[in-house]
Amino acid sequence: MSIGPVQETSPTFVGMPAFPEAAREALANTQQRQNLHNATHTIRAKRAAVVAEVDDWEALRVAGADAKDEALHHLGDYLEQVEESLTANGAIVHWARDAAEANRIVIDIARAKEVDEVVKVKSMATQEIELNEALEEAGISAWETDLAELIVQLFGDRPSHILVPAIHRNRTEIRDVFLREMARFGRPAPDDLTDDPARLAEAARLHLREKFLRAKVAVSGANFAIADTGTLVVVESEGNGRMCLTLPETLISVVGIEKVLPTWDDLGPMLQLLPRSSTGERMNPYTTMWSGVHDGDGPQEVHVILLDNGRSHVLADSVGRQALRCIRCSACLNVCPVYERTGGHAYGSVYPGPIGAVLNPQLRGTSSEVDASLPYASSLCGACFDACPVRINIPELLVELRGTVAEQGGHRAESAAMKAAAWVLSDPRRLAVAQKGATTAGKLIGKRTITKVPGLGAWTDARNLPTPPKETFRQWWAREHEEGGQR
Amino acid sequence: MLLDGGMTAAQPRTDLRVALFATCFNDTMWPETPKAVVRLLERLGVRVEFPMDQTCCGQMMTNTGYAGDAVPLVRHFVDVFEKYDAVVAPSGSCVGSVRDQHPMIAHLAGDPGLASEVEEVRPKVYELSEFLVDVLGVTDVGAWFPHRVTYHPTCHSLRMLRVGDRPLQLLRAVEGIDLVELPGAEECCGFGGTFAVKNADVSVAMGTDKAEHVAETGAEVLVAGDNSCLAHIGGILGRQRSGIRTMHLAEILASTKENPA
Amino acid sequence: MSPSTSAREEILARVRSATADITSEPRLIARSASGSLPSQLAERAISRAVGAEEGTLELFAENVADYRAAVVRVPAAEVGGAVVDALRSAGVQSVVTPTGLDQSWAEAVGAAFDVVTEAAATSAQQLDQVDAVVTGSAIGIATTGTIVLDHQPDQGRRELTLVPDTHVCVIRDDQVVHDVPEAVTRLRTAAGQQRPLTWVSGPSATSDIELQRVEGVHGPRTLVVIIAGTP
16 A cells, blocks of 8 residues: 655745744735735625526535545546546646656656747646746746736736635736836736726737747646546636637646546536636636647647646545545635635645645645644634535534644643543533632632733733633532522 | 414423533533523423533534544533433534534544444534524514624534524514624634634634624624624623623523513 | 656556545446436436527526627528628628638628638638637527537637637527536537537636726637527
8 A cells, every 4th residue: 555645845835834923914914905805705795696596506516526526536547547538539648746747747848849938827736836937947938828827927926816816916016017027028018008907908918919829838737637538628717728728739738636527427517616616607708628639720739747746645535535626616715714814825835725724734744834734724614615616524624634733743732731621521520620710710800801811812912801700500500409409 | 373473382392301511611601601591491391401410512622633532522422411302502613513523523433332322412412592493493482682682693503503593583583672683794703712722813803803893783782602702702892892792692582571681 | 667657657556545445336337328416417407498498598698698798689591691790890800700601691791891711811820810700609508608619610710719809609599508517418429529619608808806807808809699590
């Protein structure tokens, strides 16, 4: 038995602080908090409206979870099948154990094509493996073509949301960066550019069009890889995906092994679940499906890289593997009260929000500060589970991962406190003795308000503490029912 | 059976052997809540017992990552409560732990006997509003509370137990009450047990927004089905000297003209 | 053994050991067309669509328009004129037509605009100079306001409907289905026979800047859907 290794943390995120520290910094950024509040509440309302239009959303969720579970439970078989059908359709299939291997395959293909640039469709998998950085090092420019990714790239920034990566930037900031940076990479922004979103989109259209028309190689991910037909699916809005998937001669798609769907029919539920959960639309503007090479139409050399990078490690956990159902819709981010206030950067990964809080510690293990803190970055309010289109029980996974973190030690005081509490609480006599301490304090404090207790600063810095009562319920009951006889 | 839009209990359920699970937090910190449950249920003709051996559901250990330490508590819980027909608790969170987490803990303990006992006890454990509306079939409990009140549906009641509008049905039937809607009611208050301490900054940011919404309503009283969430929001309201009181649902439902809360 | 082969073997071994606890049989062997949940959903969608055709068409028109495409309903015989009208109001001068476009529509367009044929449009750069494209379509989906192109000869290569800024798309009313699963089922073809598919729901759009929806980034910014009555 050889369980796959965890993913190596990519250079960008090595040494990230624990979530609470990063969150504190994010909370102080009032502009970002306002942007996030507006954005998450807007998408929440849109999602709720289009979900309500569906007759039996719950049945769809079950069908979606079912299709993904089928693929994951028999992943070996379906991977072999998808490889076979893709190959039959004229695609070239590669396998990559980790980020370095996947990046090397892409670079080798780009070099064989003698290009110094590639155009890219927004892809979480290529962000995860930091492909752009690897290409840059190899002297190959990677142009992000999704508007938000372009914004992030021009800022030299990191995405903060799966779906709307520039959610933390407002229109004025975007105009300024277009005026400042576009000229360095190609067609400059028009001098009279305003911060009207339509004008900004137009500037991006013109800037990128020359790149689309020129590019020889494109890199994409895939939302789904259909095993029985050998079809890849990319779901998008702007048409940049279609440009990349259609115009260049060579297409390289980096596909996580968990993206496999068993059959073509599984697209039925998936194409209802994903757009409604993601952008809150009945359907996204554009979806492209291609099955290898299509004679005389689109790229005539099609590569597919099947990427592990920690996924097989997650798959080995019988509870944790449900996280691999994730279709990257970001509904959980948009409903999460924690994400809404901290934004994505505090999660120290390309996968932020509730799904990031369970996926990162599973993909990367819990040895780093940030990964060990992520399972606690939730109030367990359950809004994410309710919103998840493939029924990932994120609160359950968070609790399980807390167990993993607690088990690895290093929390001696907490562990001792929990053991002591369990010892007290497993016996009513011990509990009664312990309660005497509280009621004694209650008698001493009387009606005064508790605003500060040494060692409880995390609570009392902003919250008063409840005053303990002079008598517990148990003492009252005993007094009423046993000393005082039957009522 | 329908009276003023609400249901009143037709028959006192003397056939049921009902236990009160006070929960360890309420027992120790907020005894007025379980006392109110006793008063309320007795008023409705239910004889409620308080098994003195009861302790804790183990949620704190489980949610902090020490589910193993919760095993003896789960064992103790089923031992104490298995002989009752119904167990009532004034806490959505603790009932949620019994329903959602106890099976997982029994599984973790690798004890099929415990697992089957858990399966037997689990469906008999009710959060207060569920017990009143579903078991007793009552929404008008004959309460009197002439104050402006807003209700916060705590996350575990809302999304684990799915109590729906049961608490609101009960509150709407209270005589004299001025019940006002809480904006953003379904959003978490930020308590989250261990979260309130481990991520105190985010927790307080969430609680502050919740407190602002509460203040917007102009309510005198914030009511909820969980004292832990109320302690968090109330702690912030108190620090802000807002003058808004927090009360458990049970205490409002127990309040009468003769014995007002 | 090439490095790639060993990566393949290693990943498959990891995956198989990770799922060693699974005892069920994979569906790929046992599955029949009617046995799975998605197909049941599809069947339900199909049965619901039957007898509700006018409602389905209305819903389709409503949802296409809701995503800010222009919608025109005409009898089959008037499609050519409607196409010309749509192109005129979009203010275009040059139009590319796919090889298999309906003869009468092609003639109507040819009489009014500069036409570039699919065969003559050999590069994307060339298409970038063309204002509009006129195509047929494969399937329409009412609940989502979606048109699916399967790039048969009446729709042309994918780049034809991507690079020009205006797309006039004709769909026959018997091509409109009620819901997504039915479309998926109908679009399934035999293994090895797959066509590329483009699902289009309204014109290209982005909400990346402060979540304000802007129509038109890279794909056609004007989309006109002409629903043709059955002849």
